[in-house]
Amino acid sequence: VLVNGASGGVGTFAVQLARAFGAEVTGVCGPRNVDMVRSIGAHQVIDYTERDFTRSGQRYDVLIDIAGSRPGWACRRVLTGKGALVAVGGEPGRWVQPGGHVVSLLAAGPFVSQRVSSVNVVTCEETKRNLVTLTGLIEDGKVTPVIDRSFPFARIPEAVTYQEAGHAAGKVVITVGG
Ligand SMILES: NC(=O)c1ccc[n+]([C@@H]2O[C@H](COP(=O)([O-])OP(=O)(O)OC[C@H]3O[C@@H](n4cnc5c(N)ncnc54)[C@H](OP(=O)(O)O)[C@@H]3O)[C@@H](O)[C@H]2O)c1
Incomplete structure (x- = not known):
């Protein structure tokens, strides 16, 4: 593949x-x-x-x-x-x-x-079937999200600009609270 x-x-x-x-x-x-x-x-x-x-x-x-x-x-x-x-x-x-x-x-x-x-x-x-399969793979440690950066909720525009640049390594995460 x-x-x-x-x-x-x-x-x-x-x-x-x-x-x-x-x-x-x-x-x-x-x-x-x-x-x-x-x-x-x-x-x-x-x-x-x-x-x-x-x-x-x-x-x-x-x-x-x-x-x-x-x-x-x-x-x-x-x-x-x-x-x-x-x-x-x-x-x-x-x-x-x-x-x-x-x-x-x-x-x-x-x-x-x-x-x-x-x-x-x-x-x-x-x-549903796909999510059940995915859950199993995540629980078995075979699939793990790759997280590049986290941004607080108030900085969503900055996060989107960063993601849209097309070179984030994995996911860009928005955090809420705490
Ligand atoms: N059809 C769907 O269901 C669906 C769902 C989600 C997203 N999408 C689409 O899928 C695309 C990617 O989404 P994403 O969230 O994975 O984006 P992303 O996080 O920005 O990832 C872009 C990927 O493309 C690579 N890349 C950039 N320039 C390249 C080039 N010139 N040659 C080869 N690779 C290059 C990047 O590599 P480097 O960072 O290492 O340079 C990175 O691996 C978007 O067009 C989005 O709209 C489709």
């Missing part, structure tokens, strides 16, 4: 979950977060300032594309013939908000041999 955007709020969970389910995991992140991504279970880490994962020659069964930093055609190049591309994030498009990158990946889906899907955040039919 390749996780593009492995060091962020979504990616730190994706890496740990893939590892917990027995995958051989490669994470893509910036230079500051290479050690952290390895520490949460990635077997290999690619620093995107040094190497373009779409040109490594390596093939993966699953690509979880959270950063959306490379075009769809380049992403599909790293997948095996029957591999799966999960489109999670990326820059908003000019015409389609949010997630022009996600929409363009999905639009190409019917024309390629690989499976292209997104995250279902609308109906969430499996929420």
Whole structure:
């Protein structure tokens, strides 16, 4: 499994979950977060300032594309013939908000041999079952939230600005009271 955007709020969970389910995991992140991504279970880490994962020659069964930093055609190049591309994030498009990158990946889906899907955040039919599974993994210590910084409630604007800069290591937390 390749996780593009492995060091962020979504990616730190994706890496740990893939590892917990027995995958051989490669994470893509910036230079500051290479050690952290390895520490949460990635077997290999690619620093995107040094190497373009779409040109490594390596093939993966699953690509979880959270950063959306490379075009769809380049992403599909790293997948095996029957591999799966999960489109999670990326820059908003000019015409389609949010997630022009996600929409363009999905639009190409019917024309390629690989499976292209997104995250279902609308109906969430499996929420309960997923939460029970997640709870078990957290209790077993296989999944632990990575927290970059905490901000008090009154500093939410600062927290959002920090998170939106796109390089927080894991989650940014808002604390209330005490
Ligand atoms: N579809 C959904 O259900 C869903 C849910 C939540 C979020 N999202 C979307 O997912 C995306 C990420 O969310 P997040 O909360 O994880 O964001 P985040 O915490 O800001 O993480 C961004 C990640 O992208 C990496 N990154 C930044 N520039 C990159 C580049 N040029 N090449 C490769 N990687 C790069 C960052 O690495 P470094 O920090 O190491 O540089 C980091 O791992 C957003 O677009 C968000 O809207 C989707």
